[in-house]
Amino acid sequence: MTPAQLTQLDRRIGRMLDGSIEPAELAELQKTLLENPQARLRYHQYIGVHSLLHWEHAAPAQQPVQQPAPTPELATPTLQPTTPTLRRSPFRGRSRSVWYALAAAITIAVTAWFVFSNAPSQAPTPQPQPVALLTSTDSVVFADQTEAATPGSELAPGVLRLSAGTAQVMFQNGAVVDLIAPCAFELIDADHGALLDGTVYAFVPQRGRGFTISTDQFDVVDLGTEFGVSHQAGGDSQVHVFTGRVDVRLHDAIPARRLIAGQAVRIGNGSGIVGAVPLDPVRFGRMSEVVQRTDYAAASPSIRLRMAQQNPDLALLMSFDDRVDANDAESSLNIRAINAPVMSTDVSPKLGGGHSLQLASPAPGEAAQRLVVANDPRFAADTMTLSMWVKATPQQQVSQNTANMVFAHLISTIGPGAADSAGWALTQQQNTAGAYVRNDSSAAFNQCLAQTANLLNGQWHHLAIVWTADRITSYVDGTAVSDHQLLRGNGLDGGHNLVIGAQNEQGARCFNGLIDELAIYTVALDASSIADLARGVPPVSIRAASAVQSGQLDTSKEN
Amino acid sequence: MPIAGDQSEAFLAHIMDAQRAMYTYVLTLVGDLVAADDVLQETNLVLWRKREEFTPGTDFLSWALSVAHFQVLAYRKRRTRDRLAFNDELIDRLAAEAPQHAAELSPRRVALVRCMAKLSPEDRLLIEQRYATSQAVGQIAEQVGRTVNAVYTALNRIRTNLMRCIEQTLAEEVE
Numbered sequence: 201m202t203p204a205q206l207t208q209l210d211r212r213i214g215r216m217l218d219g220s221i222e223p224a225e226l227a228e229l230q231k232t233l234l235e236n237p238q239a240r241l242r243y244h245q246y247i248g249v250h251s252l253l254h255w256e257h258a259a260p261a262q263q264p265v266q267q268p269a270p271t272p273e274l275a276t277p278t279l280q281p282t283t284p285t286l287r288r289s290p291f292r293g294r295s296r297s298v299w300y301a302l303a304a305a306i307t308i309a310v311t312a313w314f315v316f317s318n319a320p321s322q323a324p325t326p327q328p329q330p331v332a333l334l335t336s337t338d339s340v341v342f343a344d345q346t347e348a349a350t351p352g353s354e355l356a357p358g359v360l361r362l363s364a365g366t367a368q369v370m371f372q373n374g375a376v377v378d379l380i381a382p383c384a385f386e387l388i389d390a391d392h393g394a395l396l397d398g399t400v401y402a403f404v405p406q407r408g409r410g411f412t413i414s415t416d417q418f419d420v421v422d423l424g425t426e427f428g429v430s431h432q433a434g435g436d437s438q439v440h441v442f443t444g445r446v447d448v449r450l451h452d453a454i455p456a457r458r459l460i461a462g463q464a465v466r467i468g469n470g471s472g473i474v475g476a477v478p479l480d481p482v483r484f485g486r487m488s489e490v491v492q493r494t495d496y497a498a499a500s501p502s503i504r505l506r507m508a509q510q511n512p513d514l515a516l517l518m519s520f521d522d523r524v525d526a527n528d529a530e531s532s533l534n535i536r537a538i539n540a541p542v543m544s545t546d547v548s549p550k551l552g553g554g555h556s557l558q559l560a561s562p563a564p565g566e567a568a569q570r571l572v573v574a575n576d577p578r579f580a581a582d583t584m585t586l587s588m589w590v591k592a593t594p595q596q597q598v599s600q601n602t603a604n605m606v607f608a609h610l611i612s613t614i615g616p617g618a619a620d621s622a623g624w625a626l627t628q629q630q631n632t633a634g635a636y637v638r639n640d641s642s643a644a645f646n647q648c649l650a651q652t653a654n655l656l657n658g659q660w661h662h663l664a665i666v667w668t669a670d671r672i673t674s675y676v677d678g679t680a681v682s683d684h685q686l687l688r689g690n691g692l693d694g695g696h697n698l699v700i701g702a703q704n705e706q707g708a709r710c711f712n713g714l715i716d717e718l719a720i721y722t723v724a725l726d727a728s729s730i731a732d733l734a735r736g737v738p739p740v741s742i743r744a745a746s747a748v749q750s751g752q753l754d755t756s757k758e759n
Numbered sequence: 760m761p762i763a764g765d766q767s768e769a770f771l772a773h774i775m776d777a778q779r780a781m782y783t784y785v786l787t788l789v790g791d792l793v794a795a796d797d798v799l800q801e802t803n804l805v806l807w808r809k810r811e812e813f814t815p816g817t818d819f820l821s822w823a824l825s826v827a828h829f830q831v832l833a834y835r836k837r838r839t840r841d842r843l844a845f846n847d848e849l850i851d852r853l854a855a856e857a858p859q860h861a862a863e864l865s866p867r868r869v870a871l872v873r874c875m876a877k878l879s880p881e882d883r884l885l886i887e888q889r890y891a892t893s894q895a896v897g898q899i900a901e902q903v904g905r906t907v908n909a910v911y912t913a914l915n916r917i918r919t920n921l922m923r924c925i926e927q928t929l930a931e932e933v934e
Binding site for chain 1: 867871890
């Protein structure tokens with residue numbers, strides 16, 4: 201291209217960007233760009249310069265914003281609800297819009313948005329200044345909200361009332377709060393919210409330290425952490441700390457009570473901190489970061505799971521509550537669904553809701569429904585606990601698809617090989633309706649553990665098996681029903697995948713019924729922990745610490 | 760819901776690093792400053808929602824630009840044909856070339872800073888008025904006592920000079 205042509209091209213591109221190009225000129229520009237690679241190169245370079253100028257001048261320096269020290273005396277919530285104003289990016293200017301967009305998409309670090317929110321605006325408006333940003337929603341329904349609340353909306357002080365779903369709000373100081381319906385939450389200022397009623401979960405980055413969630417009874421002051429607060433107006437409250445630490449400041453008591461990661465307390469209405477409760481991530485939506493699955497029919501042929509989980513004692517956790525949970529933050533578990541087992545809303549009353557895994561008996565000649573979890577050495581640890589809820593279907597007998605019809609396998613690592621292949625399985629025996637744990641090896645075969653446990657009564661039961669060095673103990677509904685010497689033979693790890701609902705991947709000896717809250721721990725839980733599980737405490741909340749402290753596991757070492 | 764802090768921070772860093780390249784890519788295809796902002800905003804939101812799908816260790820920018828591409832196509836579907844700058848054929852060609860240019864912004868950014876220092880005070884002020892304060896050209900024209908056309912022409916001249924300067928600076932570095 202000649203210098204004159206290049207000059208003309210530059211002018212046309214410039215006019216296009218400035219919005220002053222005439223249609224005829226635009227058509228000429230398009231024709232030139234289509235026909236001439238050199239013109240396109242020039243176009244890319246010109247756009248690049250414009251883009252860099254835009255960013256170099258528009259973007260504020262990305263430096264940490266100095267936060268004022270948190271005020272030690274924190275005000276109680278202003279319990280005079282006003283509806284927060286949602287402001288949907290009315291500003292169309294480029295500099296702010298770009299950073300606004302970035303901030304809207306990012307729920308953790310908010311330097312850019314903070315800087316812009318504090319930058320002098322070109323046209324001051326009488327509207328209240330926003331203190332937070334609506335960063336995401338999931339099936340949310342806002343009560344009293346006439347304006348569409350979409351991610352990216354700025355939020356001025358006031359009360360957000362959720363009647364359904366969840367919403368995530370990012371405060372100007374960087375704190376991110378999940379509101380879980382039903383919930384009424386007041387945005388007070390850039391580092392302060394009030395929970396009027398319901399459940400919230402807060403993630404507070406370093407720069408947001410001092411962020412406070414108040415109720416009419418107490419303040420929770422963040423000291424760099426992740427925590428959850430549930431509060432029932434006029435009733436009890438709970439504070440759960442997942443990482444870091446918080447101070448709980450009762451309005452009528454001094455001093456503050458400091459809680460650290462793993463601690464949770466119940467606070468009575470007017471009676472202060474009543475006592476400790478089990479940490480419950482499920483209550484605060486901490487389990488919902490995994491793949492959403494309402495039906496395994498959609499999970500084909502293979503799904504990779506990743507889960508940021510908090511309980512290192514867990515090797516596997518599948519709650520079946522609209523998702524597949526796997527306790528494996530590093531390597532991911534690979535789970536396959538075969539013949540599309542489905543989710544059922546039939547769950548143990550003690551679990552209070554959610555879903556279970558439904559495994560139907562196949563017609564003769566058809567393969568069973570089952571889940572296959574990739575083999576993991578932790579499924580054959582020296583000490584181990586298996587916990588699961590089971591409801592066997594009484595009117596339908598053990599699957600017809602196997603010749604010998606001996607056992608229906610609830611869960612198995614036996615594999616397809618000969619009877620002496622290493623592995624373990626929890627089975628329901630035909631006719632006698634017993635629960636067995638079978639440890640296959642050349643030296644230990646079919647260890648019968650609890651023949652008396654009746655599983656075929658159409659009721660939900662909690663089953664737990666605890667392996668230690670040389671003992672194996674089984675529990676039904678929280679009560680120990682057997683305790684035997686464990687013959688390990690060649691070991692429990694035959695290298696087979698873990699199969700839920702059948703003996704092996706081929707689908708032999710399948711189970712007919714419902715399974716829920718399946719957990720495998722790499723530790724031996726004690727009787728009280730098993731009893732907690734049987735009461736419906738979420739498996740993720742159960743740690744081995746109490747077992748170690750109680751010394752109840754030491755019997756295995758004495759044998 | 761927030762994912763684990765470390766993962767979120769890492770993802771955030773990826774998004775921050777990619778903003779310039781994503782903006783350049785989008786602007787290349789839509790040719791409209793306001794639309795580019797909107798599409799970038801939508802792209803950021805989609806990336807954040809899809810953050811679980813990104814595999815750490817893989818090419819984030821490539822993934823982000825592919826997401827941006829779909830957002831550009833969605834934007835084009837929403838717009839009436841007469842309001843689009845370019846036709847589909849040109850968009851396809853530009854889209855094929857744009858990732859490479861978008862990915863090469865870093866050295867250009869360094870060169871731009873040097874080139875900005877060579878501008879006359881008047882030209883630098885004009886650029887700052889246009890980009891730092893997002894003033895409309897008409898507004899700038901009023902302030903500097905020039906016609907709108909004169910400001911357009913001046914801005915264009917400065918951008919062209921900066922572009923030449925950047926190319927020259929990069930060429931000198933290679934030598």
